[in-house]
Amino acid sequence: MDGGDNTGTIDCRLIRAVGRVQGVGYRQACVRHARALGITGWVRNRLDGSVEAMLQGSPNQIAHMCDWLRSGVPGARVSSLEVKEVPRPFDRLAVFERQPTV
Template sequence: MEPVPTHDNSTPDGRVECWSARIRGRVQGVGYRDACVQAARAVGVTGWVRNRKDGWVEVQLQGSVDQLLAMRCWLGDGPPLAEVRNIAWQPAEAEMTPAAAFERRPTA
């Protein structure tokens, strides 16, 4: 996947969608977050990923519907050592100050 040259991740009418997901399975200790950062940056979405103490990985994504659908596919597979068993999706409120890029956050 080639990196998108710009972070303008709005839809043609200027809308930016925001989705939140919690991923369960063998997703901690297998490079899931770092691979997620790389995939998100390649697709051009903004937002963040972090481990949760309860064993889930949490992701917030902002971008066009096409970008978010591409990430939805990637999150279901993850990196080679991951085993995704469950993804809980929900619409999310966009952060007051949209992220300039996609970042890895500390465990919550």
């Protein structure tokens, strides 16, 4: 499953998924899907019950990942997905990983 090439322009997005997204395997599925698309970054739970992710990839990869994040896993119910374009804080991350809750 390749959402596009990862050699051209690299975009960076900060995503916040709101709804029933914790305790349903959303983060682990997010890691698997992002890695399959060739996206780098991270995903973590927020104390407010939302899930936050930093995505780095081509515009096509990011678009595919955002589409997936809206539906997520069968047990999840995403009521809103906030997408913010952010400047890359550093060089391209090497992998996509789960991080501790903040």
